[in-house]
Amino acid sequence: MHACCMKGAANVNNAADWFLMIAAGGLIAVWLFRRFYVWLHEPPAxxxxxxxxxxxxxxxxxxxxxxxxxxxxxxxxxxxxxxxxxxxxxxxxxxxxxxxxxxxxxxxxxxxxxxxxxxxxxxxxxxxxxxxxxxxxxxxxxxxxxxxxxxxxxxxxxxxxxxxx
Missing domain, CATH: 3.40.1350 (Trna Endonuclease; Chain: A, domain 1)
Structure with missing residues (x-):
């Protein structure tokens, strides 16, 4: 493959990686928030x-x-x-x-x-x-x-x- 095409493919993979990382981080943040909220509002076990x-x-x-x-x-x-x-x-x-x-x-x-x-x-x-x-x-x-x-x-x-x- 030509060098300029390789650079474009790397940018697409890099963007997809970033999207997956942000989505995974968002899901983890939502899960952590929900666990904290439940813990905060339940009586101490x-x-x-x-x-x-x-x-x-x-x-x-x-x-x-x-x-x-x-x-x-x-x-x-x-x-x-x-x-x-x-x-x-x-x-x-x-x-x-x-x-x-x-x-x-x-x-x-x-x-x-x-x-x-x-x-x-x-x-x-x-x-x-x-x-x-x-x-x-x-x-x-x-x-x-x-x-x-x-x-x-x-x-x-x-x-x-x-x-x-």
Whole structure:
């Protein structure tokens, strides 16, 4: 090929290379922006507890039978949530227990059962102090079902944070 034709072919290849590089760079920039945007707007994963496999619910259990009769499908039994607390540099251990996880109408509910030695103050502050921690711990749950299978009653508790009454 003649020298002047070779120079023109090199310019065409050079322009195509530049176009591909700019297109690839643009796609990478868009992908990075989207990942940053999603990361910025999602809750920190380290503060959201993901429920693992709880114990298998016992179909003969009084609470499981009561929840089933009330229209809930009990999908797992007791969940133990370990908590590490640090106060002035001193580490302490604690835990929370979720008695059951149940589903009704496609919505997941955390279930706490009545404990005789732990009465509930049915005021806004009392309910908040007792149950808000569970709603914040598992925000994907619809709310909390507080059940008393012996007396045959249950209450559903949901929280709307940041709304004025």
């Amino acid at each position: 380290s503060r959201v507890y993901r429920l693992g496999e709880g114990s298998e619910p016992d179909p003969g259990d009084e609470t499981v039978r009561f929840l089933t009769a009330s229209g809930y499908e009990v999908v797992s039994g007791k969940h133990r949530v370990p908590i590490e607390i640090e106060v002035d540099g001193e580490l302490m251990q604690s835990r929370l227990f979720i008695d059951y996880v149940a589903v009704k109408d496609g919505r997941t509910w955390l279930v706490k059962t009545v404990r005789d030695r732990m009465p509930i103050d049915w005021t806004g502050a009392g309910v908040r102090d007792k149950f808000l921690v569970y709603a914040l711990l598992v925000p994907s749950a619809e709310g909390i079902v507080y059940a008393d299978p012996r007396e045959r009653w249950l209450r559903t508790i949901t929280f709307a944070i940041g709304t004025e009454a």
